[in-house]
Amino acid sequence: MKKSRPEGRGGGRTLWQREQPSLFGEILDWMLTPLLLLWPLSLGLTWFVAQSIANRPYDRALEFSLQALTQFVTVDSGRVTFTLTPQARDLLRADGTDLVFYQVVDGDGRLVSGDPDLPPPPADVAPRPGVVVLRDDIVRDEDVRVAYTWLMRADQRKPMALMQVAETRGKRSKLATEIIKGVMVPQFIILPLAVLLVWLALVHGIRPLSALERRIRSRRPDDLSPIDEAEVPQEVAPLVSSINDLLHRLGTTLSNQKRFLADAAHQLKTPLAGLRLQAEMAQMQLPAGAGEDIERTLRQIANSSVRATHTVNQLLALARAEAAGQALPREPVDLLTVARQVVEDLVPLALDKGLDLGFESLPAPEMLRGAPPLRLWGNAVLLAELVRNLTDNALRYTPRGGVVTVRVLSDPWGGVQLLQIEDDGPGIDPAERERVLAPFYRALGTNVEGSGLGLAIVHEIVRQHHATLSMEEAHPGAGARRGLRVTVRFQAAAGW
Secondary structure, three states: OOOEEOOOOOOOOOOOOEEEOOHHHHHHHHHHHHHHHHHHHHHHHHHHHHHHHHHHHHHHHHHHHHHHHHEEEEEEEEEEEEEEOHHHHHHHHHOOOOOEEEEEOOOOOOOEEEEOOOOOOOOOOOOOOOOOOOEEEEEOEEEEEEEEEEOOOOOOOOOOOOEEEEEOHHHHHHHHHHHHHHHHHHHHHHHHHHHHHHHHHHHHHHHHHHHHHHHHHHOOOOOOOOOOHHHHHOOHHHHHHHHHHHHHHHHHHHHHHHHHHHHEEEEEEEEHHHHHHHHHHHHHHHOOOHHHHHHHHHHHHHHHHHHHHHHHHHHHHHHHHHHHHHHOOOOOHHHHHHHHHHHHHHHHHHHHHOOOOEEEEEHHHHHHHHOOOOOOOHHHHHHHHHHHHHHHHHHHOOOOOOOOEEEEEEEEEOOOEEEEEEOOOOOOOHOOOHHHHHOOOOOOOOOOOOOHHHHHHHHHHHHOOOEEEEOOOOOOOOHHHHHHEEEEEEEEEOOO
């Protein structure tokens, strides 16, 4: 169960409402709450039962004492007399725990013998000669148990005498306490054990849910096949059915997205390429003296088509990167080979801009002989797109005559690979390094054409591969050409 926190007034929550509902906690609460509420109720009932049990043997002993004492009541010349023998007196004093009182009253209500403080029977109870009646009363501020009976001669209707014997409740209370202790002590042991058994039973009961969670978490991101409903409990089957329906709809959506990407790439790139070709052909076929305005307009059309094509390619790459976790396959990829191939492809662009594009691998491949094989579990197409965007970004922002270096640093024993792209450009201010990772954001004052999507694509691919990206100045203190070094750290492993 999750830890609760108190809520203030007006928050719409109860005083100790959980931050997040827990099925395990709710079931445990509903199972343990009745158990904990019934426990004090059980103790109360046990107390009443113990009182009744403790009264029975002592009531019988009190009745026996009363019947024994009635043998000493006699009538002499019409007067009731009561004479105790020494043995009878010893019987009344035999108990060292409780006090015993007795009283003999004749038919006219005169005290014959005994304690005058002993209260009479209730007036609303009719005399029942020869029947022993028990009641609770108070004598000298002490709770007592009283047994009394009416004695009557056979030839008279009027009672001859009232005989009462009372005893304090010390022994009874002690016996009841012992019974309560005998019941409570086992309950103090049984109750925690019952709570533990309930908790273990609940853990076992929700184990299929944990197994279902592990099955879902262990799936590959591109696995949209339905979950087998036969392996889940009946109560969870509707939820699994809903998840399967969601997976089916998600698969349909991703298929439509992939189809849209393919159609968009075909429908947008082909006309833009044709527009550029037509503009270039028109420039070559311009007659002499056609005018600088027409030539400048055609050149602008060609450049705009190139920028539009680049933007379309970047948008498609961003959409492809965002869908990589669900759609694109993953496999062991050699980052060194991918980076070298991208650099070779961009060499003509670097030469055209008058830049020195270099590639470094540290340590050198020949020094890694005998080292454990180092591969990244990822998508080769996206990793190539990542290297291409970072390198293209460095080439765009580095002025003519500058140096751009692509570097792959490998640590086979630590299972780590670093991709570094370093340039001689103006760099990025620390305050803007987070913002440039957002789509369509471009730093002001660079005077470099771009779509503002390159670093956003890089950021998404880094996230998809569970890597980290950092930026720093390549040449601190170098003024306007302080440069930028982008480092992407990959953790090589068989899987995530």
